[in-house]
Amino acid sequence: MRQLKLSKAFTLMEPGPVVLVTTRDRNKDNIMTISWTMVMDFTPVFAIVTGAWNHSFAALRKSRECVIAIPTVDMLDTVVGIGTCSGADTDKFARFGLTPVRGKVVGAPLIGECLANIECKVIDMVAKHNIVVLEGVAACIDPARKEKRTLHAVGDGTFVVDGRKVDRRKMMASRLPDGV
Amino acid sequence: MRQLKLSKAFTLMEPGPVVLVTTRDRNKDNIMTISWTMVMDFTPVFAIVTGAWNHSFAALRKSRECVIAIPTVDMLDTVVGIGTCSGADTDKFARFGLTPVRGKVVGAPLIGECLANIECKVIDMVAKHNIVVLEGVAACIDPARKEKRTLHAVGDGTFVVDGRKVDRRKMMASRLPDGV
Numbered sequence: 556m557r558q559l560k561l562s563k564a565f566t567l568m569e570p571g572p573v574v575l576v577t578t579r580d581r582n583k584d585n586i587m588t589i590s591w592t593m594v595m596d597f598t599p600v601f602a603i604v605t606g607a608w609n610h611s612f613a614a615l616r617k618s619r620e621c622v623i624a625i626p627t628v629d630m631l632d633t634v635v636g637i638g639t640c641s642g643a644d645t646d647k648f649a650r651f652g653l654t655p656v657r658g659k660v661v662g663a664p665l666i667g668e669c670l671a672n673i674e675c676k677v678i679d680m681v682a683k684h685n686i687v688v689l690e691g692v693a694a695c696i697d698p699a700r701k702e703k704r705t706l707h708a709v710g711d712g713t714f715v716v717d718g719r720k721v722d723r724r725k726m727m728a729s730r731l732p733d734g735v
Numbered sequence: 736m737r738q739l740k741l742s743k744a745f746t747l748m749e750p751g752p753v754v755l756v757t758t759r760d761r762n763k764d765n766i767m768t769i770s771w772t773m774v775m776d777f778t779p780v781f782a783i784v785t786g787a788w789n790h791s792f793a794a795l796r797k798s799r800e801c802v803i804a805i806p807t808v809d810m811l812d813t814v815v816g817i818g819t820c821s822g823a824d825t826d827k828f829a830r831f832g833l834t835p836v837r838g839k840v841v842g843a844p845l846i847g848e849c850l851a852n853i854e855c856k857v858i859d860m861v862a863k864h865n866i867v868v869l870e871g872v873a874a875c876i877d878p879a880r881k882e883k884r885t886l887h888a889v890g891d892g893t894f895v896v897d898g899r900k901v902d903r904r905k906m907m908a909s910r911l912p913d914g915v
Contacts, residue, residue, distance in 0.1 A: 563891075569770055570887035570895050571751010590749055593773035594890070595784050595864060602782065602866070604775050628901075635903045639910055681861055684775060684868060686782070704898065707750035707887070710774070711743075711915045712907040715750050718884065718898025721808075723815045727892040730819055735891045 556656070556695040559671065562734035564694040565599040567625050567671050568592060572705035573634055573714070575624040576603065577655075579663045580614035584655055586647045586666070587611040588638030590708035592623075597732045599691040601675070606685040610642040615687065619677040620661040623689070624669035627702045628716045633668075634706060659693040670703060671696040736836070736875040739851065742914035744874040745779040747805050747851050748772060752885035753814055753894070755804040756783065757835075759843045760794035764835055766827045766846070767791040768818030770888035772803075777912045779871040781855070786865040790822040795867065799857040800841040803869070804849035807882045808896045813848075814886060839873040850883060851876040 559567075568574070573590045591604035601623065605612050615621055626634050633651045640647070648655050648664075655664030658674045665672035675689035704717040724731070739747075748754070753770045771784035781803065785792050795801055806814050813831045820827070828835050834847030838854045845852035855869035884897040904911070 566890045569890035591774045593782060593784065594771045595866070597890075602773060602864070604773065631901060631903065632906070635906050639907060679864070681864070681866075684782070684859070684861070684866075686775070686861075686864075686866070688864060706901075707897075709900075710746045710749035710777075712902065712904030712911055714901050714903065716898040716901060717887075718896040720889075721811060721886075721894050721896060722892065723811065723894065724892030726812075726815050727819060731890075731892055 556665070556672070557698050559694040559696045560734060561599060561691055561694055562597065562732070564673050564691045565594045565597050566735060567673065568601055569594045570705065571707055572625055573708040575626055575634065575637060575666060575669065576611065577622045577624060577663045577666060578611045578614035579618060584648055584664050585611045585614060585642035586637050588634050590710070595688065601689045601691065602686050603689065604685050605687055615677065616680070618662060620663050621675050621689065622658060622661060622663045622665050623673040623675055624666040625671040625705060627670050628704045628706055629702045630668065631706060631714060661692065670700055736845070736852070737878050739874040739876045740914060741779060741871055741874055742777065742912070744853050744871045745774045745777055746915060747853065748781055749774045750885065751887055752805055753888040755806055755814065755817060755846055755849065756791065757802045757804060757843045757846060758791045758794035759798060764828055764844050765791045765794060765822035766817050768814050770890070775868065780858070781869045781871065782866050783869065784865050785867055795857065796860070798842060800843050801855050801869065802838060802841060802843045802845050803853040803855055804846040805851040805885060807850050808884045808886055809882045810848065811886060811894060841872065850880055
């Protein structure tokens with residue numbers, strides 16, 4: 556994993572990939588699959604929708620920290636598996652053969668197998684809407700990883716895989732933030 | 736355009752496509768390109784991040800209505816063009832050759848050229864975070880449209896086009912809402 560400038564971290568989230576969010580409660584790590592996410596600022600600030608229906612929510616609320624890990628298409632069955640069992644009775648790192656990696660800032664673990672990881676602090680919770688507002692405080696990416704295509708949950712049990720990339724940097728130059 | 740069940744409308748947004756959001760202020764229509772969006776519920780409820788930096792924001796706040804239109808890859812230069820000019824001095828429907836279509840419920844226009852349109856009412860604004868919470872009240876899709884691949888903004892001036900679709904309906908059956 557190579558450190559990634561925080562000013563670029565939002566570009567991991569803006570395309571809307573399904574992500575894995577890790578938490579730590581005392582020494583117990585957990586992971587949830589989250590597709591309801593949003594970039595809110597370049598700084599970077601993100602929103603996720605979660606609540607008591609996720610076992611991880613208690614740890615997130617208590618520790619006010621988490622890691623957003625970005626999985627790729629080769630991890631599809633892990634992503635679905637994590638989203639369809641509960642941390643209440645499952646050690647998801649062990650069950651899915653994932654490697655918890657110590658972060659730079661937060662106590663929640665990075666996922667070694669993912670393309671990228673963003674360490675986050677909870678900066679607000681909008682309880683009325685089940686929105687948790689996160690600020691990225693460190694980010695890293697695995698430049699050696701061959702598979703870089705992420706997954707987009709459709710919500711009906713199907714997923715769209717990243718296809719080709721098109722470049723409109725020149726047309727958009729006036730609207731892009733510095734450092735991206 | 737064919738009406739789409741509201742229980743399926745969130746599946747248009749959950750993969751994270753860049754969208755066009757239309758508003759109407761008195762009889763003046765406008766369009767903004769928005770990539771910072773999130774599904775919040777199946778009902779469907781969506782969040783978008785916008786504020787006074789978008790000319791459309793005043794109309795959105797005043798009318799408390801908008802339409803989320805889903806463009807496809809053949810509309811890339813329209814999406815970028817709409818995002819890099821302002822409704823303050825531009826009639827975007829005219830400039831980009833788009834057809835405003837009357838909706839079933841809201842005053843803001845659908846975009847005839849888009850794959851799908853979701854008519855929305857503003858149900859809350861979380862001013863502190865520039866979040867506008869929208870409830871979909873009608874949705875339609877163009878089943879005759881050949882190009883169905885949507886675009887995902889990376890945020891650095893590049894876009895990822897939808898690739899292949901993979902099916903995990905069976906694995907996820909226990910977690911899917913009814914009617915999807």
